[in-house]
Amino acid sequence: MTISGNQLINGQWVEGTAGSYNAVNPATGETLEPAMSKASSAQVEEAVAAAEAAAATLRKSSLEQRAQFLNTCADEILALGDELVQRAMAETGLPEARIIGERGRTMGQLRMFADYVVKGDYLDARIDTAMPDREPLPRPDLRYVKQSIGPVAVFGASNFPLAFSVAGGDTASAFAAGCPVLVKGHSSHSGTSELMAQALARAVEKCGLPSGTFSLLMGAGREVGSALVQAPEIKAVGFTGSLAGGMALVKLSNERPEPIPVFAEMGSVNPVVLLPEALKERADKIAEGFAFSLNMGVGQFCTNPGLVLAIDGPELNQFIEVAGAKIADQPAGVMLNETIHQAYQEGVSNYCGQTETLAQGGESDGTGFKARAALLSCSAQEFIANPKIHEEIFGPVSLIVRCSDAEELVAAVSALKGQLTGTVHCADGELASHSALADVLAQRVGRLLINGFPTGVEVCHAMVHGGPFPAATDVRFTSVGSTAIDRFVRPICLQNYPQELLPDALKNENPLGILRTVNGEKTREGI
Numbered sequence: 001m002t003i004s005g006n007q008l009i010n011g012q013w014v015e016g017t018a019g020s021y022n023a024v025n026p027a028t029g030e031t032l033e034p035a036m037s038k039a040s041s042a043q044v045e046e047a048v049a050a051a052e053a054a055a056a057t058l059r060k061s062s063l064e065q066r067a068q069f070l071n072t073c074a075d076e077i078l079a080l081g082d083e084l085v086q087r088a089m090a091e092t093g094l095p096e097a098r099i100i101g102e103r104g105r106t107m108g109q110l111r112m113f114a115d116y117v118v119k120g121d122y123l124d125a126r127i128d129t130a131m132p133d134r135e136p137l138p139r140p141d142l143r144y145v146k147q148s149i150g151p152v153a154v155f156g157a158s159n160f161p162l163a164f165s166v167a168g169g170d171t172a173s174a175f176a177a178g179c180p181v182l183v184k185g186h187s188s189h190s191g192t193s194e195l196m197a198q199a200l201a202r203a204v205e206k207c208g209l210p211s212g213t214f215s216l217l218m219g220a221g222r223e224v225g226s227a228l229v230q231a232p233e234i235k236a237v238g239f240t241g242s243l244a245g246g247m248a249l250v251k252l253s254n255e256r257p258e259p260i261p262v263f264a265e266m267g268s269v270n271p272v273v274l275l276p277e278a279l280k281e282r283a284d285k286i287a288e289g290f291a292f293s294l295n296m297g298v299g300q301f302c303t304n305p306g307l308v309l310a311i312d313g314p315e316l317n318q319f320i321e322v323a324g325a326k327i328a329d330q331p332a333g334v335m336l337n338e339t340i341h342q343a344y345q346e347g348v349s350n351y352c353g354q355t356e357t358l359a360q361g362g363e364s365d366g367t368g369f370k371a372r373a374a375l376l377s378c379s380a381q382e383f384i385a386n387p388k389i390h391e392e393i394f395g396p397v398s399l400i401v402r403c404s405d406a407e408e409l410v411a412a413v414s415a416l417k418g419q420l421t422g423t424v425h426c427a428d429g430e431l432a433s434h435s436a437l438a439d440v441l442a443q444r445v446g447r448l449l450i451n452g453f454p455t456g457v458e459v460c461h462a463m464v465h466g467g468p469f470p471a472a473t474d475v476r477f478t479s480v481g482s483t484a485i486d487r488f489v490r491p492i493c494l495q496n497y498p499q500e501l502l503p504d505a506l507k508n509e510n511p512l513g514i515l516r517t518v519n520g521e522k523t524r525e526g527i
C-alpha cells in the first residue's frame with residue numbers, strides 16, 4: 001500500500017486540483033512525504049453528486065447489508081497492518097501503544113454499530129392501526145419509522161487520527177444509519193486519512209455498494225470544509241474540533257437556503273469537584289489520578305480535566321502538593337501540530353497573567369512542538385468575575401479554583417458553561433449532603449462521574465459524549481456510543497400506505513422480528 005496524496009472521489013483516486021501541502025512530523029518538525037493534493041470546489045461537487053446518487057440505495061439497504069459493510073470496514077482497517085500505525089505515529093507524535101489501542105477502538109466501534117443496527121431498535125418503529133369506526137372522527141392507519149437523513153459530511157478530528165477521523169464514530173454511525181459519507185480529512189494527519197480511506201474504499205467494493213458511498217476530500221485551509229457544508233445535497237454534518245471551527249460551520253449551515261443540522265462537539269474544561277471528606281480521606285490518591293488524567297495524550301483530549309474546584313484548606317494544599325510534584329516531573333510532551341502547540345502556549349501565557357502558577361512541567365528542548373504541563377490557581381471570586389479564564393486551553397493545563405465554603409463552591413459551579421463531563425470526588429454518603437451542587441453540575445454536563453476521571457470515553461450503549469452548549473451544538477445527542485446513530489436519521493410517518501410497499505420494519509407481519517410500539521404497547525408480535 002502506498003500513500004498517493006490523492007482524493008477519493010466516487011470510487012476513484014484522483015489528484016486534487018487546488019494545490020498541495022505536506023504533513024509535518026510534530027516530534028521533529030520535519031516535512032513528511034508525499035505531498036498531499038488539495039481538492040477543488042469542483043471536485044467537492046463531484047463527490048457530493050456521487051453521494052447523492054448513492055443515497056437511495058443505501059437508504060433501502062437491509063440492516064444485514066449495513067452490518068456486513070461495517071464489519072468489512074473493520075477487517076480492512078486491520079489489514080492495513082503496521083503501515084497505518086507507523087504513519088499515524090509520524091503524523092501525530094502519539095506513541096505506538098496509543099495508536100494500536102485507538103485502532104482497536106475504531107474497529108470495535110464499527111463492529112458495535114454492526115451488532116446494534118441489525119437489532120433494528122434505532123428504527124423506533126411505531127404503528128397506530130386504523131380506527132375507521134371511531135367517533136367523532138375515524139383514525140387513519142399511521143406508521144412511523146426512522147430513515148437515513150441523506151449524505152453526511154464528516155470532519156476528521158486532529159486529536160483522534162483513527163477513532164474520530166475518516167472511519168471514526170461519526171462515519172460509523174452515519175454508515176449504520178444508511179447514509180453516504182464524505183470526509184474532510186484533517187490536514188495534520190493526511191497520510192493516515194488516506195490509508196483509512198483506502199480500507200473503506202475496499203470495503204465499499206467488496207460489499208457491492210455504490211461508489212458514492214464514501215469519499216475522502218483533503219485540503220488545508222477552509223475551502224474544502226466550507227464547500228462541503230454549503231453543498232445542497234449534504235443533509236447533516238459531524239464535527240469535532242474547536243469552538244471557532246464548529247461555530248463557523250453552524251453559520252455556514254444557517255446561511256444555506258436549506259439549513260441542516262451541524263453536530264459539532266467543541267470546547268469543554270471538564271470540571272472536577274473535590275468534596276472535603278474525599279480530600280481528607282485520600283487527597284494524595286486523587287491527586288495522582290488527576291495528574292495522570294491531565295497528562296494523558298499530552299492533555300489533548302476533549303475530556304481533559306482542565307478545571308478543579310474545591311474548598312480551600314490544608315487538604316486542598318496537600319492535593320496541590322502531590323499533583324504539583326507529578327506535573328513538575330512531567331517532561332514536555334509532543335503536541336499534535338504547530339497550530340495546536342501555538343494555541344496552547346498562547347492560552348497558558350494568557351492565563352498566567354490572570355492566575356497564580358502552582359507548578360510547571362519540564363521545558364521543551366526546542367525540537368518539534370512540545371508542551372510544558374502547568375497547574376494554575378485562582379480564587380472562586382476571581383473565577384466567577386472573569387469568564388475569560390473559563391475557556392478550554394487544549395493541552396496539559398488545569399486551573400484550581402479555591403472556594404471559601406460549600407456555598408461558594410456551588411456559586412463557582414453555577415458560573416460554568418456547558419461541559420462534556422463533570423466529576424465529583426466524594427466520600428461514602430457525602431454527595432447526599434451536597435445535593436444542590438450535584439444538581440447544578442448535572443444541569444451543565446453530558447456525563448456526570450463520581451470518583452473517577454473524565455478521560456477515557458467508553459464506546460457503549462449508555463454513553464453520552466455531548467452536552468449543553470458550547471460542549472456541543474445540540475444537547476439532545478451524543479457523538480460516541482450506539483445512540484450516535486440518532487443524529488443521522490429522521491422520522492417519517494406513512495399514513496394509509498399500501499401494505500406491500502411499506503418498509504419491512506412497518507409491515508403487519510413484522511418480518512424483521514424487531515421490537516415495535518403497536519397502539520402504544522411494545523411488542524415483537526405481528527399484526
Ligand code: NAP
Pocket residue numbers: 155156157158159184185186187188219220221222223225226240241242243244245246248249265266267268301302339340343344392393394
Ligand atoms: P479546528 O481548527 O476546529 O479544525 C477542525 C477541522 O475543521 C479541520 O478539518 C478544519 O479544516 C475545519 N475547519 C475549521 N474551521 C473551519 C472553517 N471556518 N470553515 C471550514 N472548515 C473549518 O480544530 P483542530 O485543528 O483540531 O484544533 C485546533 C483547536 O481545536 C485546538 O487548539 C483545540 O482548542 C480545539 N480542539 C478541541 C477538541 C475537542 O474535542 N474539544 C478537539 C480537537 C481540537 P482545515 O484543516 O482546512 O483547517
